[in-house]
Amino acid sequence: MAMAELSTPKTTSPFLQSSSRLRLSSKLHLSNHFRHLLLPPLPTTPNSKISCSVSQNSQAPVAAQENGLVKTKKECYGVFCLTYDLKAEEETKSWKKLINIAVSGAAGMISNHLLFKLASGEVFGPDQPIALKLLGSERSIQALEGVAMELEDSLFPLLREVDIGTDPYEVFQDVEWALLIGAKPRGPGMERAALLDINGQIFADQGKALNAVASPNVKVLVVGNPCNTNALICLKNAPNIPAKNFHALTRLDENRAKCQLALKAGVFYDKVSNMTIWGNHSTTQVPDFLNARINGVPVKEVITDHKWLEEGFTESVQKRGGLLIQKWGRSSAASTAVSIVDAIKSLVTPTPEGDWFSTGVYTNGNPYGIAEDLVFSMPCRSKGDGDYELVKDVEIDDYLRKRIAKSEAELLAEKKCVAHLTGEGIAFCDLGPVDTMLPGEV
Template identity: 65%
Template sequence: MAFSMKQRVDAGLTRKAAHTVSRVPAVAVRAVAAPSAPAAAPASETKNAYGVFRLSYDTQNEDPSLTRSWKKTIKVAVTGASGNIANHLLFMLASGEVYGKDQPIALQLLGSERSKEALEGVAMELEDSLYPLLREVSIGIDPYEVFGDADWALMIGAKPRGPGMERADLLQQNGEIFQVQGRALNESASRNCKVVVVGNPCNTNALIAMENAPNIPRKNFHALTRLDENRAKCQLALKSGKFYTSISRMAIWGNHSTTQVPDYINARIGGIPATDLIRDNKWFREEFTPKVALRGGALIKKWGRSSAASTAVSVADAIRSLVVPTAPGDCFSTGVISDGNPYGVREGLIFSFPCRSKGDGDYEICDDFIVDEWLRNKIRASEDELQKEKECVSHLIGMMGGACSLRGVEDTTVPGEN
């Protein structure tokens, strides 16, 4: 088995011709001679060239005792790979911190025309870090190529909100991106690819990608609400004076927006209901939820930066929740398709539920959570918002008759996570 770096420049106008990809085997131990120099490329092609690596790695050159126990390499595609979130996440992935210390990984990084050189820089840093589990890094600007045979797709890249832009505008602009990327996943990725959407508005972006990828099981699409769960655990720990590891069954319901519902009713602290340990119903109802939903904005005011690092950690946590068995009686939060859910949430939405996993990459929605009238009303409000978002992007998901009613209404985007 051999891995080789490829550099290709095409100047045509078709999608394939416009694609350029470089492969960087991060554990390369030798440089191979460049092939015989081809005839000089026309200036129009040369100026578009990028990718400077000419390395190869051949496992047959290793002592068999070193490679005999290697697991099959998993392929993980990451969009927005030169951005701030990816800058933190990629090194966790490469180190084995996410998928396991015995799991080889190949990273397939998607950028844009403007970020080609930045992608090379990312690949160079990964290469110089000498991660023994990182078998290969590939970079490119064509999702059909970068998603090739991907086992996981971590969809971080999305357009940020511009001045004066409403949530409806953000849904439209990013929806077009996720429509294209969903079609690319459908054509190129593994048939059982697991997809985690981070780019906001992540619930509806995940819905768009899912509806445009009918060859991939609907159940395999996730929207990131783990950062909201982590923030909720932080607030419960601070309020109770207990360490965060004692907090369990902390679920986020609904949309990754200010209509999200951090569920304190079912949460436990040291196995005790949170409401029994923190006897302050006013704090739960009037302070807890806003502190969770507005945490990103508070962070920006303090530091002047968005929450890229904690977002990357939450992506890693979300993946680990699917590849490591859930502790008995506990749960994790993730936005998944609502089809067949046990709580009466309308079907056809990407909605955050409490879930559990056997560690095989799959999950099930927990069916033992108490939903009282207060919690049900909050869940319904987030459900209604997601239905309205779905109608705003109806033309991107093949749904007839949708009309956007989100213009001119209160903005519910989580501050700092546009």
């Protein structure tokens, strides 16, 4: 086994320029449970200076003592049990305080793309160190280890800590962001109501855990489907966290809509702006071509085939996920991860003047007459502080109003199905004669 000081990876990151000067200190981050599960017995060293044990066949961290005390913390993984001494870094003044990001379903397909983007600095910026808290289950714990190993091997300078675990009350401790991806996919012949019940329970439990242990201003992005109602369940179970902090991911739909409009107009997709997705992340969603713009011009003036906009375009966005499954054999994972990145970046960077983005948010106080107490995708703007405001003056014509109402009715029906999970009594589930689909269903 080679004993090595943490070496400086090849990069020009300002962190690494400073990290090579750092005195490294170590913390031991293992619960007894995971010590058995994950790692060989832990050697200890009386040294306060770190020696990082690096070998192909062992992830054994070195426990260190500082002032005679072994520092311990629950679940962490391998090299991430060795944390940098951030005090030394503070001298550079250019480093932000470490943020804790939880990801559930961390061994799944979407996470497999997302985690590496988070760790690279692409999302929160090149001066933002992060800790990743990965939530899995007994069935995925081995896979989670594999993910953690790949994160180790990627030598991301901004990634200071990776913890893995199966208990949301441990994994969500002090998190500032919670990206809730893990959910059971709907299988063939399965009713939407059954999915609501199974996944709803997951989000009720996770809401309670966030409420108990997360940072009080945690931002929560629900991806696991049906994401709007799951987000509602989650926020109802987390009364101490502002309801405004909960989002359901509809950014993938926004991105899909921009792409279709760009294709039709023969422009690159960066020319499409002001794209709203209204409503549910389902086939009732409403991609709003009335208010979207291409090169700053209303879409309806650029694309004069209005029948295509009302039918072809709208349906292509609503069912894009299903078409992708037909081709690819599984649901969108890479583009979903990209859209999660976009969704977060839209909250941590100021929205460009005149533009907006779509996200599923709590409807209380909305200016569009949409029923209160739902999570509904609407146009938003952010100052870049993690918060957002609804855009209040978007035009809604009869075409939009009718379709928005349909998506609203669907969400109201979903809400009744999960009343037992939101503290609103006994659930009554009648989703109507036509069982609506997730975008990814064929």
